[in-house]
Amino acid sequence: MMKKQRISPDETKLQLLKAGMHLFGLQGFEGTRTRELAQMAGVNQAAIPYHFGGKEGLYLAVARYVVKRGSDQMKSEVEMIQHTLRDGKLVKVEAEHMLMRFFFAFMDNIILSEDLSDRSRFILREYSTPGAGFEIIYEGMLGKIHKLLCVLVGTIEGENPESERVILKTHALFGTVVGNALTRNLLFRRLDWENFTPERIERMKQAVAEIVCHGLNLGDPNKYLET
Incomplete structure (x- = not known):
């Protein structure tokens, strides 16, 4: 059986930010479940509280990520x-x-x-x-x-x-x-x-x-x- 490839903490956070940007934009904060976020990001659900303190923390981090993307460009x-x-x-x-x-x-x-x-x-x-x-x-x-x-x-x-x-x-x-x-x-x-x-x-x-x-x-x- 092949081992699942581990991704770095930075890559985990980026994948969650991208998943959050997609799902929060599509379904809103209330309509999005942490399980969906983790599944879309391809990471363990525990990574959300670990890296962002929870769903709200991820939502706020997504807003900052959107700002950074636009500001950099x-x-x-x-x-x-x-x-x-x-x-x-x-x-x-x-x-x-x-x-x-x-x-x-x-x-x-x-x-x-x-x-x-x-x-x-x-x-x-x-x-x-x-x-x-x-x-x-x-x-x-x-x-x-x-x-x-x-x-x-x-x-x-x-x-x-x-x-x-x-x-x-x-x-x-x-x-x-x-x-x-x-x-x-x-x-x-x-x-x-x-x-x-x-x-x-x-x-x-x-x-x-x-x-x-x-x-x-x-x-x-x-x-x-x-x-």
Whole structure:
């Protein structure tokens, strides 16, 4: 009889995080059983309290994992904006290119992620029923990104980035980009696509650039697509 291969503690934790992201997103916290989590992860059920203190601890760890995945993927764009803001006054033309670069990077990095389906489902559930997981995602990633994008939009519009108008406009533009990921099944059905490809992402960038340029009066979208 072959011995079952043992996996390392780090791999055990990762497998549980991935299983949690899938099942909590699909069934919610209350609807998910620890036995299901362990089975999907391919580990002993005792590994959940051992590594995370229980189901709630795993749920909170999944929210932090989602934050880390997104933050790592958008790190260079976020740091570029933060660095520019620290170094001095942001000018309109810089803000325009940074905003478009951020949106394009989101589409390249997030939308083509292999775990997009599970991640977006988990985030959507947290959006619909905000709890401790939503707070972790908001404080760790979404809130910070939203505020930085408001600074860019506020600079482009010549308005206070914390004004209601700028926050609403930023939210509408960000929602246009995020919606490509969260509502991808609608897009797949309408266009008879089975998945995203780099070529399809490029065509989506064209559409997003046109919407952003129209919404912020930035002129020809091709000037951002060519850079």
